[in-house]
Amino acid sequence: xxxxxxxxxxxxxxxxxxxxxxxxxxxxxxxxxxxxxxxxxxxxxxxxxxxxxxxxxxxxxxxxxxxxxxxxxxxxxxxxxxxxxxxxxxxxxxxxxxxxxxxxxxxxxxxxxxxxxxxxxxxxxxxxxxxxxxxxxxxxxxxxxxxxxxxxxxxxxxxxxxxxxxxxxxxxxxxxxxxxxxxxxxxxxxxxxxxxxxxxxxxxxxxxxxxxxxxxxxxxxxxxxxxxxxxxxxxxxxxxxxxxxxxxxxxxxxxxxxxxxxxxxxxxxxxxxxxxxxxxxxxxxxxxxxxxxxxxxxxxxxxxxxxxxxxxxxxxxxxxxxxxxxxxxxxxxxxxxxxxxxxxxxxxxxxxxxxxxxxxxxxxxxxxxxxxxxxxxxxxxxxxxxxxxxxxxxxxxxxxxxxxxxxxxxxxxxxxxxxxxxxxxxxxxxxxxxxxxxxxxxxxxxxxxxxxxxxxxxxxxxxxxxxxxxxxxxxxxxxxxxxxxxxxxxxxxxxxxxxxxxxxxxxxxxxxxxxxxxxxxxxxxxxxxxxxxxxxxxxxxxxxxxxxxxxxxxxxxxxxxxxxxxxxxxxxxxxxxxxxxxxxxxxxxxxxxxxxxxxxxxxxxxxxxxxxxxxxxxxxxxxxxxxxxxxxxxxxx
Amino acid sequence: xxxxxxxxxxxxxxxxxxxxxxxxxxxxxxxxxxxxxxxxxxxxxxxxxxxxxxxxxxxxxxxxxxxxxxxxxxxxxxxxxxxxxxxxxxxxxxxxxxxxxxxxxxxxxxxxxxxxxxxxxxxxxxxxxxxxxxxxxxxxxxxxxxxxxxxxxxxxxxxxxxxxxxxxxxxxxxxxxxxxxxxxxxxxxxxxxxxxxxxxxxxxxxxxxxxxxxxxxxxxxxxxxxxxxxxxxxxxxxxxxxxxxxx
Numbered sequence: 001x002x003x004x005x006x007x008x009x010x011x012x013x014x015x016x017x018x019x020x021x022x023x024x025x026x027x028x029x030x031x032x033x034x035x036x037x038x039x040x041x042x043x044x045x046x047x048x049x050x051x052x053x054x055x056x057x058x059x060x061x062x063x064x065x066x067x068x069x070x071x072x073x074x075x076x077x078x079x080x081x082x083x084x085x086x087x088x089x090x091x092x093x094x095x096x097x098x099x100x101x102x103x104x105x106x107x108x109x110x111x112x113x114x115x116x117x118x119x120x121x122x123x124x125x126x127x128x129x130x131x132x133x134x135x136x137x138x139x140x141x142x143x144x145x146x147x148x149x150x151x152x153x154x155x156x157x158x159x160x161x162x163x164x165x166x167x168x169x170x171x172x173x174x175x176x177x178x179x180x181x182x183x184x185x186x187x188x189x190x191x192x193x194x195x196x197x198x199x200x201x202x203x204x205x206x207x208x209x210x211x212x213x214x215x216x217x218x219x220x221x222x223x224x225x226x227x228x229x230x231x232x233x234x235x236x237x238x239x240x241x242x243x244x245x246x247x248x249x250x251x252x253x254x255x256x257x258x259x260x261x262x263x264x265x266x267x268x269x270x271x272x273x274x275x276x277x278x279x280x281x282x283x284x285x286x287x288x289x290x291x292x293x294x295x296x297x298x299x300x301x302x303x304x305x306x307x308x309x310x311x312x313x314x315x316x317x318x319x320x321x322x323x324x325x326x327x328x329x330x331x332x333x334x335x336x337x338x339x340x341x342x343x344x345x346x347x348x349x350x351x352x353x354x355x356x357x358x359x360x361x362x363x364x365x366x367x368x369x370x371x372x373x374x375x376x377x378x379x380x381x382x383x384x385x386x387x388x389x390x391x392x393x394x395x396x397x398x399x400x401x402x403x404x405x406x407x408x409x410x411x412x413x414x415x416x417x418x419x420x421x422x423x424x425x426x427x428x429x430x431x432x433x434x435x436x437x438x439x440x441x442x443x444x445x446x447x448x449x450x451x452x453x454x455x456x457x458x459x460x461x462x463x464x465x466x467x468x469x470x471x472x473x474x475x476x477x478x479x480x481x482x483x484x485x486x487x488x489x490x491x492x493x494x495x496x497x498x499x500x501x502x503x504x505x506x507x508x509x510x511x512x513x514x515x516x517x518x519x520x521x522x523x524x525x526x527x528x529x530x531x532x533x534x535x536x537x538x539x540x541x542x543x544x545x546x547x548x549x550x551x552x553x554x555x556x557x558x559x560x561x562x563x564x565x566x567x568x569x570x571x572x573x574x575x576x577x578x579x580x581x582x583x584x585x586x587x588x589x590x591x592x593x594x595x596x597x598x599x600x601x602x603x604x605x606x607x608x609x610x611x612x613x614x615x616x617x618x619x620x621x622x623x624x625x626x627x628x629x630x631x632x633x634x635x636x637x
Numbered sequence: 638x639x640x641x642x643x644x645x646x647x648x649x650x651x652x653x654x655x656x657x658x659x660x661x662x663x664x665x666x667x668x669x670x671x672x673x674x675x676x677x678x679x680x681x682x683x684x685x686x687x688x689x690x691x692x693x694x695x696x697x698x699x700x701x702x703x704x705x706x707x708x709x710x711x712x713x714x715x716x717x718x719x720x721x722x723x724x725x726x727x728x729x730x731x732x733x734x735x736x737x738x739x740x741x742x743x744x745x746x747x748x749x750x751x752x753x754x755x756x757x758x759x760x761x762x763x764x765x766x767x768x769x770x771x772x773x774x775x776x777x778x779x780x781x782x783x784x785x786x787x788x789x790x791x792x793x794x795x796x797x798x799x800x801x802x803x804x805x806x807x808x809x810x811x812x813x814x815x816x817x818x819x820x821x822x823x824x825x826x827x828x829x830x831x832x833x834x835x836x837x838x839x840x841x842x843x844x845x846x847x848x849x850x851x852x853x854x855x856x857x858x859x860x861x862x863x864x865x866x867x868x869x870x871x872x873x874x875x876x877x878x879x880x881x882x883x884x
Contacts, residue, residue: 129774133791140781172766179762239694273667
């Protein structure tokens with residue numbers, strides 16, 4: 001298979017404009033003759049569905065939650081980047097492009113990233129017009145702040161709820177189209193298969209989560225905006241329902257899965273408190289601006305933090321990275337926390353946490369300043385952990401947060417299956433091996449509001465499709481498969497709950513394919529995962545029936561897919577014999593213990609093709625070339 | 638600690654429900670309320686009894702999916718907190734808790750603690766938006782918003798659409814929900830052109846959904862996990878009145 005990224009060439013500043021000019025258009029009067037399915041209603045899916053409907057397409061939109069307003073984009077706290085340079089602090093489209101390529105550790109396409117930086121300007125304008133209540137200066141102008149170690153203040157925000165406010169903007173635009181009859185909305189409906197006819201994506205099979213009804217929806221094109229797959233680790237900052245089923249079933253129908261091993265770990269999460277833990281809660285990265293990270297010097301020191309004298313504390317980030325200190329990037333901070341815990345110096349009941357201490361900042365600035373800066377975060381911490389962070393240091397630990405990998409797409413955001421598009425976190429396209437803070441919201445909205453609604457016309461205009469409805473053999477076959485899976489899950493009648501398998505898989509992945517990986521650990525995981533999968537299908541217990549609301553059955557289907565995806569993640573991690581971004585292979589590090597890339601051998605996108613469950617998938621490589629930003633070693637010493 | 642639960646079990650919308658007593662013997666004080674329900678459900682599955690269905694997703698208090706009445710109070714006893722953020726350390730050994738789904742005609746029970754809140758979406762679809770199609774926007778800084786208005790708009794925009802206000806209101810009124818959206822958009826210059834039409838359309842839809850009227854009791858404000866103020870209802874009333882006076 002030849003991977004054609006369709007990336008334009010020539011001067012990077014004009015690539016997107018020139019590309020758009022070359023795309024075919026669909027006459028406004030003809031758009032209503034075409035139906036597009038949009039799966040997922042987060043920033044990407046919601047904005048795409050609304051915009052496609054505004055253009056005049058018939059849209060059918062699906063989400064598994066009870067309302068499109070609940071997609072997990074809503075939980076993003078920090079902000080959204082845009083190269084507006086309102087601050088006159090030296091920002092530009094080119095600088096945002098440069099930072100994103102470098103931050104991604106040189107594993108993203110330059111053309112895509114440049115387009116993202118360009119479109120960032122329009123996103124802010126669009127969101128303001130919709131009524132997103134961004135933070136303002138007293139003058140009435142938009143406020144910005146610097147975020148995630150960026151040297152310019154390019155992050156726009158709405159208190160600590162930027163994701164919520166952006167999503168409500170997209171949701172309200174979507175509801176307007178639903179009210180106008182231009183979008184048919186299917187909440188509490190889960191996509192369980194892709195319908196491919198004559199090599200083109202023509203529809204999806206869904207299950208109504210209330211009635212259990214399995215149904216086919218046929219259309220001219222299918223758009224997946226179904227988010228990331230971080231829940232393969234069971235414990236993550238993702239919502240409980242976030243899952244990989246839509247993209248995984250598309251993969252099994254022939255779509256390529258790119259860079260699955262690029263997973264991002266966020267260093268400041270509230271640690272696990274017990275076996276009953278159901279998810280992890282993120283604490284904003286901004287806390288590291290004033291908090292100092294430390295653990296006791298001595299192994300197994302169980303004294304309360306206030307009883308540990310200064311000389312017996314190890315401020316390990318400040319010690320190892322004197323120039324960046326506590327503000328090193330996410331991947332570096334996370335790995336170092338793991339390292340000290342592995343040494344037996346972790347704190348708290350489980351020993352899997354490090355302190356984030358505000359004592360010195362409170363002494364220096366006063367409690368009221370700290371309260372003003374982080375009051376809501378401190379309250380949230382106290383609510384969950386039951387300790388007052390003004391008095392005793394916070395305990396934090398890294399957690400899985402975002403997945404840079406996803407379905408392979410070309411510059412038009414189309415997968416290798418014609419007519420199947422993937423947008424937002426569900427695709428692999430813009431963040432390389434590591435995503436920068438405040439860039440996920442930017443990408444979701446860029447894809448949904450501005451990229452996809454332009455590129456999809458080209459496919460619709462150029463493609464002559466045969467009529468097909470739910471009686472088509474391909475639809476019947478897909479429905480049959482979906483029903484067979486549900487039947488098997490319900491009829492296994494084993495002894496273990498779905499969650500017990502999911503927890504076991506998560507532990508395995510975290511242990512052997514988490515923050516750092518080795519060939520040995522990955523081989524171990526690759527041995528264990530098929531065993532666990534086999535056990536799952538032999539011993540899972542799903543009570544109830546398929547013809548009702550059955551939350552165990554929903555979870556079971558998703559966990560079944562995670563049990564396959566986990567194997568692909570490990571395989572990809574094993575194949576990539578280098579360290580880059582979120583992918584740290586212990587064998588490949590510099591003398592100082594930092595990630596060592598191997599650009600000569602691994603400067604490519606790894607795109608995997610399904611060859612049957614348990615069979616070795618086929619690896620396709622899309623080479624990456626860098627004409628503008630030249631690969632260099634990241635250093636934070 | 639040991640907690641005794643009485644949970645509303647109802648197979649589906651058509652069947653009659655009832656309270657069922659359960660015991661959870663090993664509750665850890667650091668568990669969230671929903672994690673306690675997870676533990677109960679794992680026990681039930683082990684005994685081949687059907688687990689309790691309840692809605693939840695982000696478990697960070699922002700998606701608005703979770704919620705139940707705990708001893709008659711929406712989202713339980715802790716103010717400004719969703720059910721998923723309520724931790725068991727606020728309860729004590731031997732406590733008996735009565736857990737029921739949201740109570741309102743406009744939110745029919747789907748199963749156990751799960752209700753149908755689609756009426757909220759229909760209210761937004763009727764007018765809870767600014768009609769700004771993609772591509773039509775001027776530069777973000779071309780629209781000045783006084784900081785005070787932006788802040789008050791954000792206070793109202795914090796609504797997570799969970800429905801606790803409706804569930805707690807003796808009239809099952811959705812006024813806090815409507816007022817929050819009407820205030821969020823009505824406080825911004827971008828929201829002015831459609832301001833009257835918005836109030837009229839949203840109120841009409843809420844009436845059609847059989848939500849009750851507001852009689853200024855204030856239970857909604859007391860249980861709102863985002864602490865949205867009654868003031869938003871006054872703003873809704875004013876916009877609605879002005880809309881009708883202006884014809």
